[in-house]
Amino acid sequence: MIEAIELTSTRRSRGPGGGPVAQVSFDVYPGQVTALLGAAGAGKSTVLRMMAELEPGAGRTLFSGRPYHALRPAVREVGLALNPDAVHPGRTVQAHLQLYSAAGGVPKARIAEVLEVAGLSTQAAVRCGRLDAGQRQRLAIAAALLGDPSALILDEPHALDSHGMSWFHALIRAYAAQGRTVLVAATDPESLAGTADHVVILRRDDEDGVSRVIASRSAAEVFDEHRALVVQVRSPQAARLAAALETEGARLSAAGPGALQVRGLDRARIGEVAHLAGICLHELSEIGHDDDVFGLRPVPRQKELLPGLTSVPAEDAGPVTPWSSGVRLISTDTPPSEIEEAEVIEPAPETADVEQSPVGEAETSYAPAEQPQVAVDSQSSAAVPNGDGQAAAEVSVDMSRWRQAAAITLKAADPSQAGEAGSGNETAGGEAPRWWQTAASPPKSAATVGGNETVGAEAGQEPPRWWQTPPSSQQAVAPAGDVQPVAGAGADESPSVGSEPGEPAQASTVAPQVADDPNGSHVSDASVPPQMAEAPAEMAAAEPPGPRRGANRAFGTFRRGRGKAAEADAAPESEPEVVVTATSAASAPSQPAVPFTVAAAPSAAAEADGMTPWRAVAARAGQQQPQGSVAEAASAEQEASA
Template identity: 40%
Template sequence: MIQAIGLTSNPRKDLPPAVDDVSFQAHTGRVTAVLGASGGGKTTTLRLMLELQQGRGVTYFRGRELHRIAHPSREVGVLLGDVPGHPARTVRGHLRMLCAAVGAPVTRADDVLEGVGLVSLREQRLGTLSRGMDRRLGLACALLADPHTLVLDEPTGSLSAREGDWLHGILRAHAARGGTVLFTTDDAKEAARTADRVITLDAGRLVADQDAAEFARTRLRPRVAVRTPHAARLAALIAKEARSLRRSVEVVQEGGSRLSVYGSTCGEVGEAAFRHGILVHQLADEVGDADHAAADARERAPVEQGRSAALEAAPGAQSGPAVRQGPVSSAACASGEPRESLKAAVATPTHDTVAERSPATGGASAASGTDGATSSTASAPRTASAPRASSEPCASSAPRASSAPQAPPSPLPPPIALRTAPNPLRPLRYELRRATGVGTGYLTVAVAIASSALLCLFLARTGRTPQLHLLAAWPSELPLPPAALGAGLLGALAFGEEFRHPALAADRGTVPRRLGLLAAKLAVAATTALLLAGLTVGCDALLLHLVYGGELAEVPSDWLSATVSWISLMIGCAWAGVLAAGVFRSTTAGLAAVLAVPIVVVPLVQKALEGPSVRSAAGFPGRLRELTLVEWPFGAERYVAGGLRMVAQPVGSALMLSLAALLGAYLLTAGRRRAR
């Protein structure tokens, strides 16, 4: 069950808030639709409920606020907009990656693929999916953790009628199993046909909360659609016969050859046309036009008479026929077309409107009407001790008549703090599937190895490069070898792709900065850099042996110390890419930080050490090597010597300094976001 109480968005400069004091309930086992025109506040309401947008109010999901739920994805499945994800990732790979994020077994991906009918497309890339298949995949992502509640924003937008019926069937089945379903739509006919309860918003304010049957009766009117070349003549004849029989029939000429007849049937209209010899091209029953006559009557009714007086002006109370000229749009038009009648529908208040609100601190249920409509008005004062009934029309700006004294206003609803992005429950498995699910990493490794091999052959031909730099393909003219740049790029992709294709937190535009995810990314980046370091040296040595013989491919005497230094350089570049991309939210920034180490940081460090001083650090590398004379267990002094050798080099010391600065910046930004 969902209970939304007092949802109000923050004011927008000189404009009123997009959502103003909206309260409603969505019951378990039922499908609830939030109806409103484009810009009416539907999406903002959902974002306030899900704590994705700052504002005021509180929303309970089965009695708990979302930020107090340990694993929100297991309680609420969300579909807002298109499915985020790397376009080169397969459907099955994307779901398996999300399985690790929500803590579900990997077999769950195949189960939901079968449930949404995407088994045959499981190897298709996300970038090639059609709109209908994308909606199916989005629903699969929402169902992945088997949540109790589904919250969807216009799930049938731009879908065909067949696809829309299928999707609503899935939602109905989820509600029948004891779940809660809440979706938004701008089609009044769709809401009446597919939902159990309809919540109507207009300009960000709640104007009705009704059962679907009551909504269809009070806000949608059955009509007979007629198309004839003699529309004016047939309209006059139908109106004349209705007056003679003292029946309430309304005929609307919608322009051209089309008529809409309210209060009659297809048989009666067809018989009238046959009796007078009028040719009819179309004759069909339709439901979906707004109750314009009732709206006009309610506007003419005195405000002091309340909702009961407005109810007396309903369509059944008319004493004679009415013929209105001019086009009237239908709410049953095709999806994506403007619906003028919908705007009239959401602006028409209904009877039995009751606004009930509990104190924000009490945690009571939200406002809800029983069978009629429910309205919640932000401008009305809120009582701190008891709910208050309201009987003024929702869209009226006339003075309100009230005999009871008004209670002093209570404090505003509690502010909504933005909920942080969810951390993957299995971060290491998630990172492995993210890194191996697309070909970018494989391509980067292949390019780095090929570049190193070609550069190694060129350096061997000149004969001016030492053997250790030759095996690493690192000429003195380059700030870093190609393999180190490749490791840095792989590390930058770890966070860069998260921000570019945010599968974890598409609605926030960011990714979680938890230490668990950072540790997983650093571990995977270090492993990838280690493999790349070994493949690069192995391929270079093999190529030198094949082309120039075994002399250049001989193992150097200090191979262990050189290996530790090489591995440290590769892992340091990879980690610098990970941290920089996480801080600056860009792959390009991550790679730029790796390049900045030898180009910017090294000269700055050298310049700082060259300045005048009382004491000098000359001989520091030698004194570091003296530490290795100590007896270490298992011969570890050789590994320590390699690490110290790397640190003693200008690039190594600058890289260590850069890693420390980037780690501090990452922890600082993560702490600030968590404090908010």
Template identity: 40%
Template structure:
């Protein structure tokens, strides 16, 4: 069950709120349609329910608000707009990545591919899907964790009749299994045809709360559509004959030369026009939409029969959302208990006999209702949750597209060419030839590619926010950061080793001899080369995470050799009053059992860190990590 109580959006300056004190229920085992014209506030109401927008009110999903549910994806499945995702990712890859994010087995993706009839499109890219297939994928994402409640924003928009029939058949099956379905629509005929319960809103306020049968009976009245240049004359003739025959006929003037005749038939209207020589351009049976207030146009004076139209004993009374009912709830709302706020500000049980004498009491009721609205809890959007299985999610995100493979292939080819050219000129030492690092470049190609892959790790999250739909950012979770650091570091290390091995093999193949042999200090070179690649990857990752852009991540990588290294060189060139000589021995005194063999490794590490590039990378990574953590803490404090 879904219970929305007092939903009110934050109004903008000189503009009323898009949703104003909206209260309704969606029962389990039923399909509930939230009906309203475009701009009535339907999407805003859904975003308030899902705690995506700021406002007032509260929404209970089986008795708990969304922010108190441990696994929201297992309780609520949502579809708001298009499915976010990298357009080059496959349908199967997208679902498997989201399986890791929601913590469900990867086999669930294959089950949904079969259930959504997407098996033939499993290897198709997201950017090539049609609108109907994209909607199927959106429903698969919403159903991934098998939620109890589905919240869908106009799911049938733009679908063909066949796809629309399939969609509502799926929603009917979900409701038949005890699930709750809430969807928005602007088509009253579709709501009457597919929904068990229809909640109508107008200008953000509750206009009617009816069962599907009652909605179809009271709002969708059969009518005869007539188009004629003599609307006034025909309306008068139809009204006069209805009074003479003691029939209930209502004629409503629509826009232009159109009339809507209620309580009659095409044959009766056509015979009347024929007998009196009235020209008819159109005559057809239709199902009339009476609108939220039950009116479609202006009633033609004198065009109503002697017996007024009677919609039936179960027709709802006119709804006035600004005036509460006897129990303090909006008129037209369900009589069931909506939650702990319904008892506040209740009115007297007896109805007011006359509007003039009841004015003071109505004013007190309105004041009580305003006070109740102010007491509603604030809706504060919470930061998006990170993936439940971050390492598995990050691996599927990185290797689910061809970007990583293309970057590695291109960089290996460029590195081989540069290495051969540098060895031919003989102007670079062997270590620089193996790394393909000419003096003109601030970084070797492999280190720059590692920084690019690291920047994409966060840049793609902000560009295609799969984890943060509608929340404006990527979740700053420690587990997600560690997973990204681990995967980007491992990818950078693999890239560095592949390029170094490829360069050595190319040099031996082209020039022969011992040019491709490893130098004596190969171990320190491998450690330094690996540290440079991993440091660039992490600098790009943290830079993109702080500034929310892949370009900013690349700028952070390039700023190390261009801006930070010269500053470090200037600092190291300054005269030093003291030396760190003998540091391993002093550390051995502090750490009991320090092995003598570790001195060599410690000295080698210190030598690497004392290099300008090593110091610059260390300083840059420390600054970026602090900035990332500070921005994450500031975001949590703001919410």
């Protein structure tokens, strides 16, 4: 057992990212793999060096009740692999290990054994200077194993490749299974998920710059996806939404006017709850995980996710109202004051005329994880009359910048506007603004459903595009007052979603592409105007030629803020910022590259309901392919979530 007691460094660590640590105390138990997690520069390596008394400071570390300097010989008690580059380039691999064996009295035969374990048997006579980073990492681990110690302290094996990491994880698991103690430092929690039994989290305080242990808990608590998931919800009826979510066991925290951060429920369930409660949602997005509070995976601010957002001229952007969460509200025809008022107002639950959808309807509108996909092109946006013909909604997703943003415009229209909008979304698309033209026009994009309308995307043969919204980032739109049952689980009550175009739209939430649909056909029950059939050609023309980078990118990486590599090389390009924007159809074309735009024109009926009548219609033409049912989509989503 290793006991770190009040470790406090007295100076800044070496390197630019290193920092002092204070009052670091934790225990490492035998038979377990303990992970010391922390962001880069949090002081993990400093703590490990202090444990081995390689770094001056206060506090002490006891290895089975003895400090490190009292271990004789140390290499037989504790194996250290802290710096793989600490090798003399002129020494051979075998000579390097002989240093350890000489001091520890380890027989020379043991050197060949650990070289075999580390996969360096053929490199024994090679000078250390000729080893690559991964081989040096293996050499360091081999040196740690040389004395067959009862405890291992290993710094982050960042130089290992995927195969090496697999070997490393198997090694430490096997070591811990023998009842020995293993302490591993790591920056990425994912790297040790499934391997670590216990997690000690180190975080630097932003105020004083000193790192401290903020949590020491079991790995199950840290790596539990559902408990760690943080979903941000924005609604003009936040109070009602909060009450509804709390009844589901969610943990809530305020995140600005009308915004909530929800823990304990995934997005699908939140959408269901909101749908059942008849609550309009302006935002429903995963912003990170609960362990973000540990500073392990800081979620970039949404503003940072959209580089083009800040460069938008003010005259083009219209009145801009920044929200506290970083999401900014853009309104062109609606005074900002109204928008803000709409955000803070909590209308009375006078939704008696709202026809509640049965449970399970919202599930049907989600697509499975394997095929992501909501991306509605603005050109293909269509206003589809809902079932009662009272309102039409227009949803358009603008991919105004290929690798920067995507925009969705949701427009709710009154019956008088329905025909105009339904005439092919020409309200916006007919003007052919730049951002429409530059839209990704995904032929395979799934449709977004707003209100009662669901417009499926055209089925396509190409793989999902980078801009296609993953299931986890689907935008759920709450039903309007005239919401009708949605097919899916409630198929008995409403027509099956995924019917042929022309059928009345039934879905009330965003319906992304169905995974098991080989053509990527959209689950839709919407009536698609004939004009929409012309949209794909236009969009195809607007689609930039050439290969698209990151076509098969896993969106789970960006939305969860995980994956260093993915963040490093593609985050600025592919991480769309979700910006809820209230805009009119006329002004929508002039909007900048806002990835998620909600254009609203309140209908009289919705206003009478006291609710914001957001209606979303994903406009995507060419729904010629047979479409899967919503029930299939829901089941696939559940499987993916599981």
